[in-house]
Amino acid sequence: MEEIKLEKGDFRKNIAVAGLGLIGGSCTKALRRTKTGKIFGIDIDSGVLDKAAGCGAIDDGAVDAQAILQKSDIVIIALYPRETIEFIKDNAGHFKPGTIITDTCGIKEPIIEAAIKYLPKNVEFVGGHPMAGNEFQGFDAASPELFFDTNYIITPHDRNSGEGIRVIERLAALIGCRRVTRVEARAHDRIMSLVSQLPHIVAVSFANLAVGEKDMSVFMGRSFMDVTRVSVLNRELWTQILEMNNSNIIDRIEDMIDILQKVKNALSEQDKNSLQILFDNAVKGKRMCLY
Amino acid sequence: MEEIKLEKGDFRKNIAVAGLGLIGGSCTKALRRTKTGKIFGIDIDSGVLDKAAGCGAIDDGAVDAQAILQKSDIVIIALYPRETIEFIKDNAGHFKPGTIITDTCGIKEPIIEAAIKYLPKNVEFVGGHPMAGNEFQGFDAASPELFFDTNYIITPHDRNSGEGIRVIERLAALIGCRRVTRVEARAHDRIMSLVSQLPHIVAVSFANLAVGEKDMSVFMGRSFMDVTRVSVLNRELWTQILEMNNSNIIDRIEDMIDILQKVKNALSEQDKNSLQILFDNAVKGKRMCLY
Known part of the structure; x- marks a missing residue:
């Protein structure tokens, strides 16, 4: 594994984050502690943008992506999988030439496919998955420490240049990740299941078994x-993930x-012998x- | 639920702890912070007794239970289930009349049965289960904070007097437990499964599935x-628990x-509808x- 060293001035670039939830919000807060250029926010909720600007996590924000994208060198899409694909599709023509775009989805094959399908060749999409999160949601739960000591996965594809990948690897190191690894999208999706x-x-199953028990x-x-910590799912996100990684997940349940x-x-x-082997x-x- | 209030001087009694592992050791360390009489340790490992005496967790200790039991008003047996039963059987005639004896096993029916079978009527056995622990073992891992804010279960039986139960309830509060509840041993064993x-x-199953996966x-x-935190089992303890609570556990796996x-x-x-119901x-x- 290649160690990633940040060089001075590397990130004097403008970075836009689309979706200021737990992951996107944590990206802005983590980036704010580093030497970047401007940090921009894009969110459908203007109240969240005000909050992010108010606490200094972003320099500027907008509900409309287009204006922000024109000013951004790097774009982090921190939306749910389906919305990530829509964002890519809807804004395919709005990115500045040379923009490096990444995402944060826990499922990678459908995202990479959409990026290859919709994006013009003058921008580069690098699939990314910060292996961070918790059982909370939204900008208020976002923390500059969320990525500290976590793993970050990058899923290269045929259209990637080495340079685009290296930029996102440095970005991952910048927000605090411990280790960045490259792996093929299909393998990623299988192991994530x-x-x-x-x-x-x-966790959901355990919580279901608790229903009907007294006290x-x-x-x-x-x-x-511990085993039920994540049993209350973010429904929209998880319905999408379970749908998009359906066959891998079914295999794992089996x-x-x-x-x-x-x-x-x-x-x-x-x-006892079989039990010992399992242990x-x-x-x-x-x-x-x-x- | 009845709140337990400790009265002054309540615990100016001599307490023996048999087995200075994670649970027993934590009992001695937690008790040391309170106003008890003497705290004694019983352990088959004299090195552990020396360590416990050295750090002030116990006033005195012995490998041989008999001498300690003669001086003790309360005895906490913090051994594995089978060893708890053996301790009760082997020392049935060594307790002082009036001694209140409790245990710390995560399985209760076989323990209560053994206590009723072997102990004379001039001592009282109160089945107890401090719902505390972690993935570590031994006196070195023991902490006076282990019981802080945890649940404590007492499993009354026909031979119990109200007073004996109340003493152990106060003991639970004394070591830091948040809540003490009385429940029948059979119900305890079912819910624990x-x-x-x-x-x-x-946890063991997840860790098994990890074998054979790369990276x-x-x-x-x-x-x-989280889900594999407790996957490396204390084999001796868990072999006993899985054996003694066999049919409940098989039901739960099903x-x-x-x-x-x-x-x-x-x-x-x-x-999607069924999925939403599960969520x-x-x-x-x-x-x-x-x-």
Whole structure:
């Protein structure tokens, strides 16, 4: 893995962020701490733009993208997947030649396809996925620390230049990410179904199982709180993600059911040996997540 | 729920803790901050006793339980379930008349049964379960804050006097627990299979699914870290728990498989309505865990 070093003056560029929610808002707040050019905001909610300008996270903002895009060297689209695709489509002709555009979606193949389909060749789209977030939403929950020590994935495609990718890699380092990795969009979407989507589905499932139980709060411990932390989904976002990564996610649910069946069989048959193998593998798997 | 108020001098009693691991060690450290009589430790590892005495967590300790038990008014057995039963059996004749004995096991029916079977009538056993813990083990991981703001369950049985239960309730408040609740042992074991054991099994399952995936650490986000936090089990403890609460746990695994099947079907059939119902129920379930 290549270490990314920021050079002085690298980011004296104007950066627009479209969508000032948790991710976009955190981008503006993180960027504000660095030496960039202007930071612009685009959001359908003018109240959010006022708030962002009021706290100094952006220099200027607009509900209308076009005026902002004319002034921006880098554009970070921090919208839900479907809205990201619409933004690309609607503004395909509004970007300045040479603009480097990136997104923040947790699903990459449909986004890359749309970017290749709609964008002119005088701009460059780099698919990005900051592996950050929490169970809250909106600009108020946004924090300059959100990306601190997190992973950032870039999904290169045929139309990418090395330079465009390097700019977004530096951007990721600038907002605080620990590690930036390049991976093919298809592989990204497959692994995310395990690493992100299945945990969310399991959280929803656990919370469903809690319904009908009496006095749940009395019995709460940390394991259950952890496993249900993300059980209240951002519906619009998650409906889109589950739809767009449908077949990968279905595969992963099947994998989870298979392994739960194995545990169940080992318990039913008091098969301590199989149970130990599952415990052993868990140690291996957990270690792989850490290093 | 009855609020527990500690009265002055209430705990000027000698308390023995058997097993100075994470839970027992934390008990001694938490008690040391309060006005008790002497705090004694019993552990098979004399090195741990030295360490506990060295840091002032206990006044005195011994590998042999008998001498300590003669001096103790309250005994907290903080051992694994099977060892708790053995301790009760082996020391049944060594407790002082009037001693109040409690345990800290996450499984209660077999413990209560053993206590009723083995203990003489001149001592009182109160089943207890501090809903605290983490993924670490041993006295070094023990903390006086471990119980802070956690739930504590007491599982009364036919032989209990009100007074014995109240002493353990006060003890729970004394070590920092937020809320103490009384519940029948059978109900406790059933709910724990959902609230504690199933999350651990799911953590193990997730970690198993990570094996064979490449570059897991690169894709790590908080959801997956949370859901695998407890995936490296304390084998001895968990083998005992899974064995002793076998049929409840098998039921819960089946419930989880059922609900995952529902999610899978909703996704396969692009059935947004069913998906929304699952999301709605998750909100309800999550709320029930909180209040």
